[in-house]
Amino acid sequence: xxxxxxxxxxxxxxxxxxxxxxxxxxxxxxxxxxxxxxxxxxxxxxxxxxxxxxxxxxxxxxxxxxxxxxxxxxxxxxxxxxxxxxxxxxxxxxxxxxxxxxxxxxxxxxxxxxxxxxxxxxxxxxxxxxxxxxxxxxxxxxxxxxxxxxxxxxxxxxxxxxxxxxxxxxxxxxxxxxxxxxxxxxxxxxxxxxxxxx
Numbered sequence: 640x641x642x643x644x645x646x647x648x649x650x651x652x653x654x655x656x657x658x659x660x661x662x663x664x665x666x667x668x669x670x671x672x673x674x675x676x677x678x679x680x681x682x683x684x685x686x687x688x689x690x691x692x693x694x695x696x697x698x699x700x701x702x703x704x705x706x707x708x709x710x711x712x713x714x715x716x717x718x719x720x721x722x723x724x725x726x727x728x729x730x731x732x733x734x735x736x737x738x739x740x741x742x743x744x745x746x747x748x749x750x751x752x753x754x755x756x757x758x759x760x761x762x763x764x765x766x767x768x769x770x771x772x773x774x775x776x777x778x779x780x781x782x783x784x785x786x787x788x789x790x791x792x793x794x795x796x797x798x799x800x801x802x803x804x805x806x807x808x809x810x811x812x813x814x815x816x817x818x819x820x821x822x823x824x825x826x827x828x829x830x831x832x833x834x835x836x837x
Contacts, residue, residue, distance in 0.1 A: 680833065686710055687837075689726045689806065694833035696826075718818045722830055725809040735775050735802045737768045743777075750779060759783045762793070771801035771808065772836050782816065795819040797827060803836055810834065 680694035684701065695701075695713050704712040704723055712723040738746065747766045754761050761781040769778040778799045785794045793816035800809045810830065814823050 680829065684711055684713075685837070686724075689808075690804070690837040691724070691808065692833075692835050692837060693724065693830065695722070695830070718814065718823075720812070720814045720818065720823065720826065722810065722812045725811065727807045727809075729802055729805050729807045733800075733802045733807050737775050738777065743767065746777070750781075754781070754783065769799060771799055771810070771831070772834055774801045774803055774836070776801035792816070795823075799831065 681697040682695050682699075682701075683692060684695060685692040689710055696715075698717070699713045699715050699720075699722075702712050702714055704710065704725075706725070708725045708727045710724050710726050712721060714721045743766050747764055750766065751761060751764055754764075761783050764781040765779070767778045769776045776799050778797075780795070780797045782793060782795050785792045795814050795816055797812045798809055800807060802808070812827055812830065
């Protein structure tokens, strides 16, 4: 049963990352959302159907997501940063719990295999336990090459996935490698800190 859960979650992460035309970043250390100094994003997105809200910066655009499970997507056109929030019904396999170290290693192995099968070989990959609005979550981060026609871009991918009220919530952030700076890491922290279940 645990292997089935890990395979389902790794396939879900792969599906979500494949639907992004960009990608999601790799933190070097575990990110635990804390209230940032001077934190004040000017806009608030609220989804009454899926019961969550998130703040985002004034210079980011709200756009329609490409996939049916992508509830909302935000982009910063100046830096090619993007954030999407995906919500899918949980068929009972994912749970609101922390994974053991063995389960995390199994998850990473399945995730790596899934990415390789999708021709998105990760240059680096981490998976860790974390939190999403005080709910247990899995944090996955990897670096990969995004190929478009004859151009290649190294991208950082960052995804955090939590379960609440029978749904799986996944926040995916992505950025071209050259923009993966302290400023981007601050965006990750700010977005995660502002995400709230209603």
